[in-house]
Amino acid sequence: MSPAVAFSHSNRLQARLHELVPGGAHTYARGADQYPVDMAPILDRGKGARVWDVDGNEFIEYGMGLRSVVLGHGYEPVVTAVQAAIADGVNFTRPTRLELAAAEDFLHLVPGADMVKFAKNGSDVTTAAIRLARAATGRDKIAICTHPFFSVDDWFIATTEMANGIPDSVRRQTMRFEYNDLESLATLFAAEPDSIAAVILEPATATAEPADGFLEGVRALCDAHGAVLIFDEIITGFRWSVHGAQSIYGVTPDLSCWGKAIGNGFPISALAGRRDLMELGGLNTDRDRVFLLSTTFGAETTGLAAFRAVVQAFAREDPIATMEKSGQRLAEEVNDVSRELGIDEHFEVLGRPSCLVFATRDPEHKPSQLFRTLFLQEMLRVGVLGQSFVISAAHTADDVDQTVDGVRQALHVYRQALEAGGVDGLISGAPVAPAIRRYAQPRRLGP
Incomplete structure (x- = not known):
């Protein structure tokens, strides 16, 4: 060019x-x-x-x-599977056999999980996980790792520079700790005893692998303080391993959140975890129920068909x-x-x-x-x-x-x-800017 x-x-x-x-x-x-x-x-x-x-x-x-x-x-096996699903109808008033098959496929790949529920976006399932943890523990506060993004919902966006429109009371419920700094998490637990419902983090990132003992230490702190451990596998799942990064590092979370690559671009995400937690959103419980995930399009057939075709591709290829x-x-x-x-x-x-x-x-x-x-x-x-x-x-x-x-x-x-000494004369106009920032500048439209 x-x-x-x-x-x-x-x-x-x-x-x-x-x-x-x-x-x-x-x-x-x-x-x-x-x-x-x-x-x-x-x-x-x-x-x-x-x-x-x-x-x-x-x-x-x-x-x-x-x-x-x-x-x-346009990966043809996925496209073909989706076309076949569309031809038989996309959305119904009752579950389809595809929902069962997809759940079986998923849980076969993630042996640390007992149950799964599908949705459309990563934010759907991370927020569902937070709600589930709060219900299970009776606590309100969340410890989140200093990773760039977890959800579009208030519990996370309140901690960013684009928190306009979110009450301060929501922001005060979310606290941050540093990746690969176990002491920073221990300090939060010490400062907020019996208050932290969940700890959420990516098990690894593009530029950071877990230090020796870090994930194990996070697991131990959650167990000692009765908090729910949530792994955000939305990037790492099907990119680090088809079984998730948890399988590489040998630490099993209570809940894990999946999305992105599991549908090769088609809209599908998943919340998976321990049966005792997941059933709080089901019918096999005597506790107050959790409104876990209930969406019109959570189990429409194109996303599930795409997911199953991706699973088959990972089994067939590498x-x-x-x-x-x-x-x-x-x-x-x-x-x-x-x-x-x-x-x-x-x-x-x-x-x-x-x-x-x-x-x-x-x-x-x-x-x-x-x-x-x-x-x-x-x-x-x-x-x-x-x-x-x-x-x-x-x-x-x-x-x-x-x-x-x-x-x-x-x-x-x-x-x-x-x-x-600089880019003067080599670029035209204002520079690119962080996607999540407080003001439209330096890329504000108009004069």
């Missing part, structure tokens, strides 16, 4: 989206403010690891539907090994380019090979949104779209080769900016 790549049609459609949709997108992470000004493509279709926008530009895509697409866009191998090569070769250009202290790819991110730093070695904007801009110009290097099993060796070649071109410009 030439430096003169055009986004004129995308820009017209994006302007119209801003008139009709707050933020111009239905997910903040998909917003135009996450991309260089006037370089946010509106996509038309995708196949495998490639997407095409309304201007006819072709891109290798990374991030893959916010990490939800592991097998590739998508995780494919992602790990391709991701490792991508990281090594991109970092080699950065070292060759002498800017490896300013730009690097890091993280688990199946969930790579890149760090952009300025001449003072500080994280920089300006330099991130420059890198995204140059990658778009060479036909690579992505806020990360999160890969899929559909990325081919040629895709990786083309990406590395594109990075080389982009990093030559990046080095030029470092030598000049």
